[in-house]
Amino acid sequence: MAGFTEDLAVYIKAGYPILSIVSGEEDRVLERIESMRVDTALMAKPRELFVWSISRGLVNSAGQPVGKDDTRRPEAALVAVARLEQSALIVFKDFHPYMREGFQTSSLIVRQIRDLVGDLKRTGKTLLWVSPVLHIPPELEKDVTVIDMPLPAESEYRGVLDELIAGVKDNPRVVIDLDDDGKDELIKACQGLTKDEAENALARTIVSRGRLDGEDVRAILSEKEQIIRKSGILEYTAAVETFDHVGGLGNLKRWLKRRNEAFSQKARDFGLPHPRGVLLVGVPGCGKSLCAKAVAAAWRKPLLKFDLGRVFAGLVGESEANMRKALTVAEGVAPAILWIDEVEKGLSGATGGGGDSGVSTRVFGNLLTWMEEKQKPVFVVATANDISRLPPELLRKGRLDQIFFVDLPTPRERAEILAIHLARRQRDPSDFDLAAIVRVTDEFSGAELEQIVVEALFEAFESPDRRLVTDHLVRAAQQTVPLARSRGAQFEELRRWAAEACLPAAQPLGADKPEEDEGPGARRARLIEV
Secondary structure, X not given: OHHHHHHHHHHHHOOOOEEEEEOOOHHHHHHHHHHHHHOOOOOOOOOEEEEEEXXXXXXXXXXXXXXXXXXXXHHHHHHHHHHOOOOEEEXXXXXXXXXXXXXXXXXXXXXXXXXXXXXXXXXOEEEEEEEOXXXXXXHHOOOEEEEEOOOOOHHHHHHHHHHHHHHHOOOXXXXXXXXXXXXXXXXXXXXXXXXXXXXXXXXXXXXHHOEEXXXXXXXXXXXXXXXXXXXXXXXXXXXXXXXXXXXXXXXXXXXXXXXXXXXOHHHHHHXXXXXXXXXXXXXXXXXXXXXHHHHHHHHOOOEEEEOHHHOOOOOOOHHXXXXXXXXXXXXXXXXXXXXXXXXXXXXXXXXXOOOOOOHHHHHHHHHHHHHHHOOOOEEEEEEEOOHHXXXXXXHOXXXXXXXXXXXXXXXXXXXXXXXXXXXXXXXXXXXXXXXXXXXXXXXXXXXXXXXXXHHHHHHHHOOOOOOOOHHHHHHHHXXXXXHHHXXXXXXXXXXXXXXXXXXXXXXXXXXXXXXXXXXXXXXXXHOOOO
């Protein structure tokens, strides 16, 4: 936070007349302004502090009204500021509505501010607008400097946590079970929340559970869920799947599990950057989206589904603003997983011929720039089915860590997928001849394998004993025409491209060494001959 305070002091000492501080944390901004004002190393020349709000008018640092006139109306407050003769910092809370065209005296207020600029520079006064919304009338753009108040630093979250722990340490009804790693995990989860939001979330878990431990990360994520939903562009997706529910894709799963460790402070100290993201290209229905959900659950981070179609709006410039808003929200709740499903559809206009006056190209450019330059730990999982519609700029190294090709499952992977779906429906996979089912499901995708389990269940439900058997699954498979057979030429073209541009998501043939943490479906699949 020192960077924000120092920058603010530099602007004030340089004589900038109006500073617009974008933040919803009024109290925290005022704390920083007050600490800067009394710090002789930052502000050698003393300045008084005045604060205005529509409810109280213009008051001094002791909360006393300035002058005898009622200064609650913005026009009167600006007159009172002009009468101040000493160097001062004047904070205006939520001043943006009064400069909008819809406000009755907005023209007068804008004119007053323009007239006031020269006086501010001459007398050493500075207007500081504090608001969660940025609005600057065109007439004032040259006179206003915008400063973003960053969210709390890690040290501030740590202070909140330590203060809460100190407050309940003598309470026999509260159990604190946190080692240093547990504290670090909670602090990482708090990133993206305001100071008050983090304090409320931690306090709520103590009250509701009577304890504070590593499991409280979930409570922090619920606070982030509210922020995401308020954005209107990103969608919070509950990450209930685990890697045990993802059949096959051994290479991809191992790669994703390793990347989780790179979010830790130990990785930062070692010199590792935050993981940037991954692009999953391949056959529809083979687990790309499922992996996005599983990695969010495994990493215990919020999963944000980014529908690029929601970005595009009718008004000029609004699509670009929506893109910036979505990326700002994603960074605000970081560390997080940003899932862009079927990215080629949302960016189809960026490859030319979109007929949208370049809006798609500009929006895509904003996304690419952010992917390359982002500093916050937002891990992008982009999925695509049609490579012909993928802009080549997206594939360049530096924006994503790796590109994986997700092909149709191998026989062993099909057995694993079938075992997973049977187990999820309270059936013991060992009761079925998985090898026989695998032999009749050549070229089936994971989604199609799940569907034959569902179809077989419908048939079994209508049988006298309502018992699901292997024959039900075999018949369901024989009555299904997989997509790979009707679109074989397209899939072959995709495989040829992937052979040169991607890593295979599946474990190579012959790589039969089991993983220590592989799921029960994988272990079952290794026991059968396929």
